[in-house]
Amino acid sequence: MAEQNTRLEVEYGPQADIVTLTDEKILEDKDIRELEQQMQSVIEQSSIKKIVLDFSRVKFMSSAVLGLLIKISRRVYEQDGNLALCGISPKIYEIFKITRLTKIFDIYKDVDSAIEELTERQ
């Protein structure tokens, strides 16, 4: 079942719920607040609490998005869920790496490898 709204495309699946960020650039406070609200809704609606966040369409983002991801991950983990990030471009991955956020996020190359990893944790 696919569901689409303004900033996210969500596909609730049997192994994991795949959330694709639809914006090429994520910069403004307003956009980030909207993303936070929409992600909160996804977390609430997710029955298996295994969420794959796909960045493959995102070409540019500010550090405020990193803060949002930390908030999202807390909410997922508080519900004993799992969050995996994937599809991150090399330039954006560099931001994760130099801020050492690669230590606290599980990051995979693509959706398939993220789902595979989350499935193995069952």
Next chain:
Amino acid sequence: MPEKTAKRKVHLQSSPQALDESRQWLLSKLKEYKYCEDDVFAVHLALEEAFFNAVKHGNKMNYDNEINVDFTVAPDKVEIIMTDSGEGFNPDSIPDCRVGENLYKTDGRGIFLIRCYMDVVEFNEKGNSIHMIRHHRKPTNSAESKSAID
């Protein structure tokens, strides 16, 4: 590639949209001066982080408080001076976002990223003005690694 230096001086209000025109001008100039993708990404990121800090922390989201920005794009370097109307801050007081509990904080990474992606980062004594330079055709930036995910 143009031989002359392109300059732009703007007085912006404290809203995210206020940067739109200047951002577009800067990115088009970087393309015109044939800066590489890494340079463009770095300068764009530094611009966004500095402007976000100026609006939020410097001008406390007060729409009428101005932000003055001087852009200089030359064949060898791009330079941005951004000054907000706030009281300033001590840049040395910002904790390392990569260490201990700071790693889990939801903010506090902007200045760190600017320092990583720009070659020169200086503040005025008051702490309400940042001066940033990135040199053209820099083979690698100061980030720890440029590698992608395997």
